Amino acid sequence: MTFALILVGTVVGMELVANLMHRFVMHGPLWVLHKSHHANDHARFELNDLFGVFFAIPSIVFIYFGTQGSPVLLAVGIGMAVYGAVYWGFHDVLVHRRIPHGWIPKSGYLRRIVQAHHIHHRSRTKDGAVSFGFLYAPDPDRLKRELRDE
Numbered sequence: 001m002t003f004a005l006i007l008v009g010t011v012v013g014m015e016l017v018a019n020l021m022h023r024f025v026m027h028g029p030l031w032v033l034h035k036s037h038h039a040n041d042h043a044r045f046e047l048n049d050l051f052g053v054f055f056a057i058p059s060i061v062f063i064y065f066g067t068q069g070s071p072v073l074l075a076v077g078i079g080m081a082v083y084g085a086v087y088w089g090f091h092d093v094l095v096h097r098r099i100p101h102g103w104i105p106k107s108g109y110l111r112r113i114v115q116a117h118h119i120h121h122r123s124r125t126k127d128g129a130v131s132f133g134f135l136y137a138p139d140p141d142r143l144k145r146e147l148r149d150e
Contacts, residue, residue, distance in 0.1 A: 003071055003074075003075045004075075006072060006075035006076060006079065007075040007076075007078055007082070008079070009079070010075065010078075010080060010082075010083070011079045011082050011083045013079075014079065014080060014083035015083070015133055015134065015135050018083070018133065018134050019132045019133045019134075019136075020132075021055075022133075022134070026048075027126045027129060027132070028126065032047075033047045033048055033051065034047075034048050034051070035048075035126070036048045038121060038123065038124050038125075039124075040124075042096070052084070052088075055080075055084060056081075056084060058077075059077050059078075059080035059081045059084065060077070061077070062074070062076050062077030062080065063077035063078060063081070064077075065077075066078075086135065087134050087135070090113055090134060090135060091117070091134055094110065094113070094114065095113065095114050095117045109137075112137045112140065113135070113137045115137070115140040116131040116133075116137030116138060116140055116143060117131070117134075117137070119131060119140060119144060119147065120132070120143075122147060123147075128147070130146045131143050
């Protein structure tokens with residue numbers, strides 16, 4: 001039970017970590033990598049994809065040491081990996097269609113995620129963007145107002 005709670009807690013906590021990293025690192029000193037993701041034209045590979053590699057390393061390290069006798073590290077590492085897989089599904093597949101598909105969410109949570117991320121991408125510079133989370137999306141109308149107020 002404790003293992004599962006740590007794993008789920010890590011998945012949930014990773015949304016906060018991702019939000020802060022996106023806001024203060026990707027739209028900050030590492031904009032040089034992230035700006036490829038805000039460009040109008042997208043290549044098969046973007047410099048922004050390197051963040052996936054960077055963020056996978058701690059997960060791999062925790063899983064490795066977790067298999068060496070630390071169930072807490074194993075739960076955290078797996079939780080981080082689960083978050084990464086869910087993020088990939090939402091962000092790269094659902095929102096950016098890096099695997100082509102024709103499904104467009106018409107309502108509810110998934111539509112809100114897509115809308116919030118598209119509003120985030122209206123900013124082509126490191127400043128002025130809104131909605132830095134990946135699995136939590138504020139109200140799209142509020143985000144549009146924030147953009148207008150910038």
